[in-house]
Amino acid sequence: MMRDLNTKEEEMKEEVEAAAKAFGLDFFPIKFKICDFNTLNYIISTLGFPHRYPHWRFGMDYTRMQKRLGYGFGRLYELVINNDPAIAYLLEYNNEVQQKTVMAHVYPHSDFFKNNYAFAETNRNMLRVMADNDVRIRYYMDKFGEDTVEKFIDACLSLENLIDPYSVRFKRKKDDKVIGVKEDDESVEHPSKFEVKPYMDDFINTEDIIQAQLEDIKKEKEKAKKDPQEPTSDVLSYIIEKSDKLSVWQRKVLSIIREEAYYFWPQRQTKIMNEGWAVYGHSELMAGKMLATDGGLVEYSKTHSQGASKDKYSINPYHMGYHLFEYIKECWDKGKHGPEYEREKDITRRKKWDTNENKGKEKIFEVRSRYTDIEFIREFLTEEFIEEYQYYKWGVDQVDGSPVIVSRDANEIRRELLEEYTNYGEPTIQVIDGNYNNRKELFLFHKIDFYELKPYERDKTLENTFKPWQRPVHLLTKIKDKPVIFSHDGQSTKRENLDKHELYDQK
Amino acid sequence: MSNEERNKQRFDDIIKGRVRKELREFIKSEGIFGQRGRDLFTIPIHRIDIPKFKRGKRTDDPDSGDGDGNGDGSGKGKGKGGGIGQGSGNPGDKLGPGEGEGDGDGKDQNAGQGTSDDVIEIELEKEEFAKYIREELELPDIEKKREAKKIIYVDEEKFSGLRRVGPDALRRLKPTFLNALKRTLASGEYNFDDPIITLEHDDFRYLSWRKKPKPETNAVIFYIMDVSGSFDENHRRIARKCVFLTDLLLRVEYKGIESIFMIHDWEAEEVSEEDFYGIFRWGGTRFSSAYELTNILIDKKFPSDIWNIYVMHFTDGFNWPDDNKKCFEIIKEELEPKTNKFFYAQINYDWWSADPYYARWGNPGWSYEGEFLKELKKFAEQNNLEDYVRMHQLKKDEDVYPEAVRAFFGKKKK
Numbered sequence: 001m002m003r004d005l006n007t008k009e010e011e012m013k014e015e016v017e018a019a020a021k022a023f024g025l026d027f028f029p030i031k032f033k034i035c036d037f038n039t040l041n042y043i044i045s046t047l048g049f050p051h052r053y054p055h056w057r058f059g060m061d062y063t064r065m066q067k068r069l070g071y072g073f074g075r076l077y078e079l080v081i082n083n084d085p086a087i088a089y090l091l092e093y094n095n096e097v098q099q100k101t102v103m104a105h106v107y108p109h110s111d112f113f114k115n116n117y118a119f120a121e122t123n124r125n126m127l128r129v130m131a132d133n134d135v136r137i138r139y140y141m142d143k144f145g146e147d148t149v150e151k152f153i154d155a156c157l158s159l160e161n162l163i164d165p166y167s168v169r170f171k172r173k174k175d176d177k178v179i180g181v182k183e184d185d186e187s188v189e190h191p192s193k194f195e196v197k198p199y200m201d202d203f204i205n206t207e208d209i210i211q212a213q214l215e216d217i218k219k220e221k222e223k224a225k226k227d228p229q230e231p232t233s234d235v236l237s238y239i240i241e242k243s244d245k246l247s248v249w250q251r252k253v254l255s256i257i258r259e260e261a262y263y264f265w266p267q268r269q270t271k272i273m274n275e276g277w278a279v280y281g282h283s284e285l286m287a288g289k290m291l292a293t294d295g296g297l298v299e300y301s302k303t304h305s306q307g308a309s310k311d312k313y314s315i316n317p318y319h320m321g322y323h324l325f326e327y328i329k330e331c332w333d334k335g336k337h338g339p340e341y342e343r344e345k346d347i348t349r350r351k352k353w354d355t356n357e358n359k360g361k362e363k364i365f366e367v368r369s370r371y372t373d374i375e376f377i378r379e380f381l382t383e384e385f386i387e388e389y390q391y392y393k394w395g396v397d398q399v400d401g402s403p404v405i406v407s408r409d410a411n412e413i414r415r416e417l418l419e420e421y422t423n424y425g426e427p428t429i430q431v432i433d434g435n436y437n438n439r440k441e442l443f444l445f446h447k448i449d450f451y452e453l454k455p456y457e458r459d460k461t462l463e464n465t466f467k468p469w470q471r472p473v474h475l476l477t478k479i480k481d482k483p484v485i486f487s488h489d490g491q492s493t494k495r496e497n498l499d500k501h502e503l504y505d506q507k
Numbered sequence: 508m509s510n511e512e513r514n515k516q517r518f519d520d521i522i523k524g525r526v527r528k529e530l531r532e533f534i535k536s537e538g539i540f541g542q543r544g545r546d547l548f549t550i551p552i553h554r555i556d557i558p559k560f561k562r563g564k565r566t567d568d569p570d571s572g573d574g575d576g577n578g579d580g581s582g583k584g585k586g587k588g589g590g591i592g593q594g595s596g597n598p599g600d601k602l603g604p605g606e607g608e609g610d611g612d613g614k615d616q617n618a619g620q621g622t623s624d625d626v627i628e629i630e631l632e633k634e635e636f637a638k639y640i641r642e643e644l645e646l647p648d649i650e651k652k653r654e655a656k657k658i659i660y661v662d663e664e665k666f667s668g669l670r671r672v673g674p675d676a677l678r679r680l681k682p683t684f685l686n687a688l689k690r691t692l693a694s695g696e697y698n699f700d701d702p703i704i705t706l707e708h709d710d711f712r713y714l715s716w717r718k719k720p721k722p723e724t725n726a727v728i729f730y731i732m733d734v735s736g737s738f739d740e741n742h743r744r745i746a747r748k749c750v751f752l753t754d755l756l757l758r759v760e761y762k763g764i765e766s767i768f769m770i771h772d773w774e775a776e777e778v779s780e781e782d783f784y785g786i787f788r789w790g791g792t793r794f795s796s797a798y799e800l801t802n803i804l805i806d807k808k809f810p811s812d813i814w815n816i817y818v819m820h821f822t823d824g825f826n827w828p829d830d831n832k833k834c835f836e837i838i839k840e841e842l843e844p845k846t847n848k849f850f851y852a853q854i855n856y857d858w859w860s861a862d863p864y865y866a867r868w869g870n871p872g873w874s875y876e877g878e879f880l881k882e883l884k885k886f887a888e889q890n891n892l893e894d895y896v897r898m899h900q901l902k903k904d905e906d907v908y909p910e911a912v913r914a915f916f917g918k919k920k921k
């Protein structure tokens with residue numbers, strides 16, 4: 001069941017919207033939908049899109065959600081999608097204060113989607129695109145068989161995270177597609193010389209310079225023959241463009257998966273900030289503007305604390321983001337930043353520091369549009385903050401294997417977090433060669449970054465890579481600091497241990 | 508069908524496919540045998556999720572490496588073996604359990620179990636589970652020899668008639684109103700110009716239902732256990748598994764199947780289920796004592812014309828040699844006409860193939876078939892009782908499923 005707002009809720013919406021505008025938020029128009037529990041769970045499982053292509057995975061998420069939250073009445077759900085207009089879903093049975101809080105939470109989210117730079121290239125018409133994809137994939141299922149299509153989607157989803165988050169910013173030049181230098185192009189074989197008087201020629205255009213240039217030209221030529229010329233992290237698009245075994249529908253399915261992966265990626269890039277901003281926004285809107293008349297303070301505090309509480313074993317993005325925004329505002333209100341403040345070592349004076357700068361609000365609005373999580377953490381997760389909010393690093397006890405606090409050192413905590421957020425927790429896999437062994441086999445390279453690959457998933461994913469590529473695939477990774485090549489040829493996976501590999505030697 | 512329903516349906520189908528595929532694994536694991544006396548099994552399913560390249564262990568972790576390719580020690584949260592958390596306490600302090608924390612242990616290398624996030628628990632009805640086994644092993648339908656006459660009462664789902672009490676949901680307005688109207692008319696209070704009727708407590712009528720007797724097929728199974736000294740813990744564990752699966756398979760056909768437990772050495776006696784697995788004795792062994800007692804019980808309590816009767820005998824096959832002839836006599840003359848099937852499970856625990864510790868040296872040529880099994884085979888062949896007498900020799904836990912089940916419930920050998 002899904003319905004539009006009734007008159008009373010419409011009034012609430014207008015009230016919240018006015019407050020959001022007064023606060024300075026800049027958002028897409030928002031359409032609220034009220035759903036019952038089951039419908040909302042379904043929509044959560046498809047990440048907010050009521051019309052999404054059919055796939056069992058959504059059924060699984062739905063089942064999980066039903067089990068986990070089945071009895072959780074009074075819990076808050078809110079879901080808003082990055083779209084213009086934004087669609088937000090509310091739960092039917094929430095009381096008025098809860099509903100208002102959730103609405104107040106939705107506005108800053110939409111503001112974040114609209115203004116944060118990571119979202120600049122996302123498709124704002126995704127609701128429609130997803131619905132189109134749904135129709136298309138169901139058409140394929142009718143035509144080629146439900147099982148065939150779904151199995152292929154399974155394989156494609158395996159590669160979902162192998163995209164290059166930065167590539168959306170590149171505008172591809174038209175002639176990029178013409179691969180480098182032609183074989184019979186004579187001109188490049190001659191090294192360029194500095195134009196000097198002939199008697200200086202021997203001194204300026206020396207033999208080694210000429211040699212070095214010739215060397216470069218040779219490399220350039222070799223590179224031109226290689227495909228891809230530079231290692232690419234966008235494995236999905238490489239397969240879409242270069243695989244010669246894909247049929248039209250398979251190519252389209254792959255493109256759909258890739259498109260959706262790019263669409264959702266910025267939300268992973270900005271989890272802490274996005275949620276933090278929303279909590280900050282709703283607390284600002286609720287506490288500042290509306291609760292004085294409602295008298296629902298207790299209800300509100302309860303609702304609020306549900307979302308923003310501490311977690312022993314992991315970071316609660318709501319909690320961390322919210323307090324970081326608060327902290328930034330305080331620092332910039334009081335001028336607690338810059339070299340002068342950094343130089344001050346006396347604790348009491350640091351605490352009392354106040355230059356009446358009052359630029360806090362300006363600063364947080366700037367931060368919400370110009371940062372993603374990793375920059376956010378690197379810059380604002382200061383020693384002071386870590387101490388105040390009691391963050392620690394934990395590990396496993398050597399003796400009995402129980403979890404134990406390892407350290408409270410700010411640098412260590414920050415480093416751990418940054419490592420975790422590098423490439424947003426995904427391993428970096430690149431296509432090095434699309435013509436490996438000169439037989440058009442695919443060669444993937446795991447750029448090692450503190451972490452090895454999970455063995456079970458690694459093998460299964462390699463098998464799934466074979467399905468769209470349809471020729472043997474290879475993966476170079478490291479196990480126990482030794483390079484290993486895994487090769488899958490559609491039947492079995494072979495493992496080849498190496499002592500060293502040139503790709504790991506170049507730094 | 509909407510996408511929503513379809514997705515759920517597909518997921519359920521996949522789960523069922525997985526259960527079917529991994530049936531052998533489930534039955535091998537001890538967990539399932541612990542779940543007795545319930546209509547539902549809870550079955551953990553691993554790794555239904557779509558595989559992706561994921562970060563595993565840190566490269567500087569001394570435990571890093573491949574393991575056996577299946578066990579990976581890392582996952583989310585606790586399973587990762589480290590991370591950033593929040594709260595009070597000094598370095599070195601233990602962290603208690605977190606709220607809603609999964610119990611995946613990062614060090615659990617060989618168990619092949621991921622963190623709680625990888626595991627989905629699904630519930631499966633016993634009946635369905637039995638169905639999968641039947642399909643997997645291509646077992647024929649269980650033949651019912653006799654039509655049962657014993658009556659089991661079941662609730663009929665149809666409503667019949669009305670009554671004065673009941674839940675509001677079943678209140679019928681029309682009869683209620685008619686009753687009130689009648690009462691008002693009878694008492695003369697009814698005013699034709701102002702027809703107002705006030706309902707009273709007695710006017711209300713509710714739907715009622717009644718229990719309808721429904722005949723149900725009857726069955727009883729006699730489990731006989733040889734408790735002589737040579738029959739130790741390992742033998743009993745295998746027996747327990749056999750009992751579990753037999754019960755499962757028969758219960759689909761006979762809803763109200765009864766189980767009789769019996770132990771014997773020289774003499775036989777009827778015992779409770781606990782004692783069945785618990786009693787150890789030393790002494791000579793006479794199978795015929797148990798068969799005789801079974802026969803007596805059948806005559807006394809379970810007349811064979813209204814009961815489907817099964818007999819299952821667990822033993823190591825060491826019988827008093829002079830007793831064999833008497834056993835066959837009872838089977839042929841008494842049991843065969845009265846019972847549906849006779850299962851003979853001879854358990855000879857083979858250390859060399861069952862226990863990895865002994866397996867290192869290999870079996871030193873030890874094999875034992877047992878006189879009784881040999882003679883029973885001969886006897887069955889001679890008397891054309893091969894379909895009736897089902898026998899199997901079990902040497903290790905893995906033999907229970909599928910070999911033993913197939914031998915007992917499978918098609919008759921040609």
